[in-house]
Every structure is written in C-alpha cells, then in structure tokens.
Amino acid sequence: MSTQAQTLQEALQEARARYAAANPRSRAQNAAAAEFMPGGNTRTVLFSDPFPITLASADGCYVNSLDGGRYIDYLGEFTAGLFGHSDPAIKQAVQQALDSGWVRGGHIPQEAELAAIICKRFPSIERVRFANSGTEANLYAIQTARAITGKNKVVVFEGGYHGGVFVFSGARSPITAPFDFIVAPYNDWEGTLALLEADKDDIACVIVEPHQGSGGCIPARPAFLKHIEAWTREHDCIFILDEVMTSRLAGGGLQEVHGLKPDMTTLGKYIGGGFSFGAFGGRADIMERYNPQRAGYIGHAGTFNNNVFTMCAGAAGYGKVFTPDVAAELSARGDRLRARLNAIAAGASFPMQFTGLGSMMNVHMCPGEIASVRDHARANLPLRDLFYFDLLDQGIWPARRGMLNLSLPMGEREFDALADAVAGFVEKRKGLQT
Secondary structure (H helix, E strand, C coil): CCHHHCEHHHHHHHHHHHHHHHCHHHHHHHHHHCCCCHHHCCCHHHCCCCCCCCEEEEECCEEEECCCCEEEECCHHHHCCCCCCCCHHHHHHHHHHHHHCCCCCCCCHHHHHHHHHHHHHCCCCCEEEEECCHHHHHHHHHHHHHHHHCCCEEEEECCCECCCCCECCCCCCCCCCCCEEEEECCCCHHHHHHHHHHCHHHEEEEEECCEECCCCCEECCHHHHHHHHHHHHHCCCEEEEECCCHHHHCCCHHHHHHCCCCCEEEEEHHHHCCCCCEEEEECHHHHHHHCCCCCCCCCCCCCCCCCHHHHHHHHHHHHHHCCHHHHHHHHHHHHHHHHHHHHHHCCCCCCCEEEEECCEEEEECCCCCCCCHHHHHHCCHHHHHHHHHHHHHCCEECCCCCEEECCCCCCHHHHHHHHHHHHHHHHHCCCCEC
C-alpha cells in the first residue's frame, strides 16, 4: 500500500510492526523484567508501547540498544543528560571519588564547593540545601513555605510537573501529594488572579515552572511571571520558581533572563553531573530555619544528600564545564535548531510545530499558538506517535511524547541528522489521511 493511500492508523500499525521486528532482544528483556517489576518497568515515562527498547550502553551524545541500534540521544534524559555520556571532566571527578572512598557519613569538601557555585550563579539563592531529586527539592520547598507562613494552600498550574508526586496534567494522579492544591490556568493571569484572591489569606506559596517541560516545552509569558511575583510579595506568600529543568537555559536560569527574584528556587537534573541530584534554596532568612545551630531549627535528613559521586561530579561538571558562557551558547544553538525545524514543519501537509526555549523543545501536531496544556486538545496524538517511530528509524532517540533536548557533545552533524529526519517525516507522510 502506498503512503498516499494510507490512513494514519494503517501507517502507525506498520511502524509498530517494524519496531517490534527490529528489537526482539528488547522485547525479550522486557518480558523477563516483567516477572519482577510491574510491566518490566520502574519509571513510567520510559515505557513505550508495545515494549520499550533496552539501552545497553552510551557514549558522547549517542545511545546503543540491546538490539544493535545506535541513536543520537535527543531525549537527553529529559534534560538531565546535558553533559552527554562520557564527559572527561566528570569521568575524572568520579574516578577520584572512587579512589577516595564513598558513603563516608560525614561532610565532604565538594558539597561546600557546589553550594558556592550555585549561590554565585543565582543571586536569589543566598543559602542552599541538597536533596536527591527535583521531586524531593520541590517537596521540601513547599513544606518549608507551609511551615514558615503557617498557611495551607499551594498554588500550582495546569500542565505543571514538579516531580513524581506533583503532576498536574490531565486527571489528578492518585499518588499526588495530599496538599491543599489550587490548580490555576498557566499563562492566564486574569484566571489565576481570581483564584488567588479567593483564597488569599491561606495561600502559603505559588510554585511555577518558567517554562513547562513535561507539559510540552511551553514558555511562560514574562508578564505572567512578573504578575505572580508581585502578588506574592503583596500577600506574605512565598514565590517558588521551579528551575529543575530550566536552569540550563542561562547561566542564572530563566530567573536571570526574566529579571525575577523568587523567594525560593528548586534545582535538579543535570547539575549532579548525571548522578541523582536535587536542591532547594533561597532567601537567607528562610533557609536559616534549617541551621542546626539555631534554636528550634527544622531538621532535614537524607542519607545521600551529600553523596560523594553527586557532589564531585556536580562540582566538576556544573562548575568547570557548564559555565554561564557555555549555557548561553547552547541556548543559542537550540534556538537556531528549533527555528530550522519549524521552517521544515511549516511545509507539512498536517499541523506540526516545535515549541520551547534554548536547548529544550517539543514537537506538537497541533495548529495555532500553544500557551498551555489546554491547547493540546487540538493535537493529533497518533500522528505524534508515528513521528516517534519514524525518528527511531532514522537513528534519532526522542521522548515518546515528542520532547527533544540538546546536550553539549552535539554538533552540526547531529543537528543536520535531526533536521533531515524531520524533513523525511514531512515528505514521507505528506499524503497520509489523518
């Protein structure tokens, strides 16, 4: 059957069959894993129907599958893989950690080194504490705000993702943390203001991503963020900026770009150099509540908060490799690549566009402006699935949901490969009956 005569469902069925035939070892691996893990899976976002491809190794900006496939890693571990898979400075730091011993159960020099680097890059972070993930960082930031203000309600936004127990896309997850959430409309200040004013006396904090990552790489409008900041200042409410993903978009994150000074900031992902990492920090008067030399301090435990591998890899990678100048250059390269992809998408016979900022982007099979997850209602999700399978055929490793992230080892060769793959998809599927 020719592409011109195919329906979308027929094309998708063929793509899935091709995928299954090309990855028999991954299928077998998933079946074996399912005996001990539900669905053979311990991280839902990595599951891909009919079964996930198993990755056997990685190097530079490439990943290699159990079935012999080699792909350019555009998933980038959902922004945590910024350094790629074999950065020499991080390798050296990890080797030094191995040689000097780990799980020491005491303070180590590198934790102070990494803390100093973070505080110097983010003027709003006067003091910082470490955790093991962005989820933990956001949990601590929210609880800190509730404890300090004595208020209960937490304002979040539709499409927001602040970790595994803070998911606000679509139906409420049954494992969402049991806080009293107010879910406001992203990029809609009037709608948000109405909700804020209705509960203004009991709102402990407002937490927002300045660029929604899991929500589809949707930038917040600068004026929207400024309104939130001003309202929290006026109402004794803590403004938390979730920069777990977005800190990579500039030397001082998007708060530097937009001129924001949040009361608290949360960090995670790549800053640990590829090891588990989270951090929350902010105003000195807030964070000093965690000072164990202070009467009535707040305790903050965590066996691996200052683990040797994360602290060493973070101090080396974030401190010496990903400098503010490198961050700016990577964002510029990402902006150029996204513009190139959108020029290709404009010639498609179906709605297609790439949203995002800098080194983060997401494809949407959707017409019109995408300002919030509400706009996803116009999207053609089966077509996005077909895009995923077609990109795998072309040696590109994307997120199933269409997210694409740059890493430092990437160059023009990898950018050309992605552009060619997108152009190939547009050409191959131009007669598709969607």
